[in-house]
Amino acid sequence: MAILTHHHVNKVRHFNRFITRYIGVLEEGLLQSSYSLTESRILFELANGNNMTISGLTTLLGLDAGYVSRIISKLEKMGILHKIQSESDGRQRYLRLSEKGMEEYKILNARSHDEVYSKLNVIPYHEQERLVESMEEIEKILSHSSIVSEKDEVMIRPHKPGDMGMIVHKHGYLYDKEYGWDEEFEALVAQITADFIRNFQPALEKCWVAEMNGEVVGSVLVVKGSETIAKLRLLFVDPKARGFGLGTKLVQECIDFSRKAGYKKLVLWTNSNLVEARHIYKKTGFKLVSEEKHRSFGHNLVGETWELDL
Structure with a gap:
């Protein structure tokens, strides 16, 4: 069993508050856009994945199925994405970004790249190396402490x-x-x-x-x-x-x-x-x-x- 202390809990909470403010996820629209963080993440996943279903997307994002379905319906009405029926399984429908959706993704992706570049650009190179290595270490520790099973997509x-x-x-x-x-x-x-x-x-x-x-x-x-x-x-x-x-x-x-x-x-x-x-x-x-x-x-x-x- 892991040993927890109030000190560790408070440090993690403090870091969470700092990083959400630093990367701008508290802003109403992410990256000066009309999209929320979740909506932007969905655009990213659909642009970089194949044969993505609503259930697969829900599992990947770790969100409530009803919440994801409402966002998908909203983006579909906006013409950002559409649903394609599987040729091998008529019950299965895949999500695809439309031409408009791909253009929106490219804009968000470019803005995200530029924002991270601007934040790193003011940090000395050796400090950038320390930062990236620390990020990798955090990701590794949190990944290994999570339960990984056959349910992971x-x-x-x-x-x-x-x-x-x-x-x-x-x-x-x-x-x-x-x-x-x-x-x-x-x-x-x-x-x-x-x-x-x-x-x-x-x-x-x-x-x-x-x-x-x-x-x-x-x-x-x-x-x-x-x-x-x-x-x-x-x-x-x-x-x-x-x-x-x-x-x-x-x-x-x-x-x-x-x-x-x-x-x-x-x-x-x-x-x-x-x-x-x-x-x-x-x-x-x-x-x-x-x-x-x-x-x-x-x-x-x-x-x-x-x-x-x-």
């Missing part, structure tokens, strides 16, 4: 602009924290993602990105190796999303896609110390076919090649 989607930079960042950050790998690994990931974008062949290659509550928490790529061989690359699952089978789902997407694309074999290269990933590969049918010692990313490692006949 995880969406797997194709990549879009901006994803590759996030994939590089996530790999560089996580592998440094968990394995102590240096910038050489981050450079390798950057090269792989750059090659993927430059040489992308949609019928033969694909990237899947997993989001949980709007945050990128996983990814994997399939790239062409030859006419008959596909390569699985850059599998990662964020620690907060582990334990619920997301890694297995991402690998299975690769297997299914590679079969449909006509490949005869799916291969991958990993290292022996990546125990959780190796477990996923073994569980999904891959076989370890070769091992080789090497010096990379600041460490002595054992590289492994795994294969799956399709």
